[in-house]
Amino acid sequence: MPEYDYDLFTIGAGSGGVRASRVSAAHGAKVAVAEEYRVGGTCVIRGCVPKKMLVYGAHFAEDLQDARNFGWTVENARFDWIALRDHVLNDVTRIEGLYTQTLENTGVEIIQQRARVTGPNEVTLADGTVVTARHILIATGARPHVPDCPGHEHGITSNEAFHLDALPRRVLIAGGGYIANEFAGIFNELGSKVTIINRSDTILRGYDESIRDRLLQISLTKGIAFCFNADFRGIEKQADGSLLVSMTNHDPMEVDAVLFATGRVPNTEGLGLAEVGVELGKRGEVVVDRFGKTAIDSIHAVGDVTDRVQLTPVAIREGQALADTLFGNKPTAASHDCVPAAVFSHPPMAGVGMTEADARNKLGGVKVYLSDFRPMKNVLAGRNERALYKMICDSNSGKIVGIHMIGPDAPEIMQAAAVAVKAGLTKDDFDATIAIHPTMAEELVLMR
Structure with missing residues (x-):
């Protein structure tokens, strides 16, 4: 040797x-x-x-x-x-x-x-x-990927966002993925005027359609603006330090910061x-x-x-x-099947397994169970924001092939639910489990 x-x-x-x-x-x-x-x-x-x-x-x-x-x-x-x-x-x-x-x-x-x-x-x-x-x-x-457009050097990425000397009063975020939506929620809650621009008309591609649509609806209600089908034409730094952003299909926009969240x-x-x-x-x-x-x-x-x-x-x-x-004398291949994921947006969303569209394409017959509810805390707070839980099952076996949710603490709840989906449990297994009341997570075992 x-x-x-x-x-x-x-x-x-x-x-x-x-x-x-x-x-x-x-x-x-x-x-x-x-x-x-x-x-x-x-x-x-x-x-x-x-x-x-x-x-x-x-x-x-x-x-x-x-x-x-x-x-x-x-x-x-x-x-x-x-x-x-x-x-x-x-x-x-x-x-x-x-x-x-x-x-x-x-x-x-x-x-x-x-x-x-x-x-x-x-x-x-x-x-x-x-x-x-x-x-x-x-x-x-x-x-982070930075688009190749005139003036791209005036933008920042998530790398620099943690080191800003001041919050931008107006921020334009490029991208429709999880990083874009997470920083949109952060800046919006902290008082910035936030606009997301995206090359397509879909945010969070690959996530379940019902859940991402709910996030879009809530984000709009919170005051986040969206410009879809928009490509950068250029970014021009003006005399007062602001940035003039030109894009396709939309009017130019003046902002104080441009954050690129267009993939890695x-x-x-x-x-x-x-x-x-x-x-x-x-x-x-x-x-x-x-x-x-x-x-x-x-x-x-x-x-x-x-x-x-x-x-x-x-x-x-x-x-x-x-x-x-x-x-370790233990040949092991990491499994990339049934990987749970979360988006720490406001509110957060999480999912594991197949989306409804994936399941219908791959399995044909599926049963979808929904729970669309207003969390107790939101009711007393006077907040109209609703949570949405979605369970997708193989109609033949009853096996749960996907769970997706948006609402308070969704990622925390999803971690335990992901174990069940990975283990191949069925809707009957969930139905046989007694709920913990009052919780949001109990909706997972109460869907009918």
């Missing part, structure tokens, strides 16, 4: 890379991780963790209003963006330290440099150092992958088999850089599976 400096060399210390590295080390492998920025990756540093904190902060706008009908008097309430921003960034630093500590405690060497693959078992660091490894893992994630692109440029024989897809993604192996037996990839399912828990599961396969 040839001698290598490491058993595993990971490029990228995001969720997938950290999990694969620390579990491999726990299995007895000698592991190093190269990270050119900060340990934790997109999720911890500039993604789901700080974003969820902003969602919490933004929701107090409604909670303070609703509190009056619950007997509370809140006087002189005011919002301080800088205070929220700094608390969030400080907690990100705390979590980054925990990730770093976890790697170090398992014996993983952290190398604070950019790394490039220069051979099937060779990596060259930014300072010119060459190291060898029995296995190389690409876990470099993805980055795998980070593979400059890594030397194609040069050593690793196959890349049309979007630059690393092509892997179900075990995370590339066209080169010694090179692997997990997470968003593979552009399969761009979700943090999926990257973590893939990293765990790879470590078990390579060093």
Whole structure:
């Protein structure tokens, strides 16, 4: 057996890379991780963790209003963006330290440099150092896509949104996916005038139609504006610092900030992958088999850089599976079937399994159960917002093939429901379960 400096060399210390590295080390492998920025990756540093904190902060706008009908008097309430921003960034630093500590405690060497693959078992660091490894893992994630239009340099992405020095009074958000709708909810609740522009006439493509339509309806009621079938023509910075945005099918619009939320692109440029024989897809993604192996037996990839399912828990599961396969004597392929997902909009939505359209196309006969209700808290608060729960079943077997919902705490409820759908439970199984009353979640076992 040839001698290598490491058993595993990971490029990228995001969720997938950290999990694969620390579990491999726990299995007895000698592991190093190269990270050119900060340990934790997109999720911890500039993604789901700080974003969820902003969602919490933004929701107090409604909670303070609703509190009056619950007997509370809140006087002189005011919002301080800088205070929220700094608390969030400080907690990100705390979590980054925990990730770093976890790697170090398992014996993983952290190398604070950019790394490039220069051979099937060779990596060259930014300072010119060459190291060898029995296995190389690409876990470099993805980055926000920025449209190629005149003046695009005047816009920001979700990366910069966490560091703004002030809330924009008027913000234009480009995109119709989960990032666009989440930041639309955050900025709107915090007092910005928000407009979403989207190239098509559909938001949240891939989510169940009834649920995304309900979010659109509620968002419009909350004051978020939408411009559909709109492509950028250009962004012009004006003398007063505002931005004049030109787009197709709509009049020009003057705003204070443009946030691009138009998808994410795998980070593979400059890594030397194609040069050593690793196959890349049309979007630059690393092509892997179900075990995370590339066209080169010694090179692997997990997470968003593979552009399969761009979700943090999926990257973590893939990293765990790879470590078990390579060093745990337990060949494991991460399952991408029945992956639950949530959109932390206002209100949040969540889903697992097939949408109604998917189920009808694939199964033919389906039964759909709906619960369209006004949550108890909203009733007493005088808020007319309604929740919608949807269960899709195979009409022959009664098996639940999809659950989708929008309403308060939908993602928290969905996590438990996803276990049931993954396990293949039926509508009868849900009907046989006694409800917890009064809760919103009880609607899942009361649908008729």
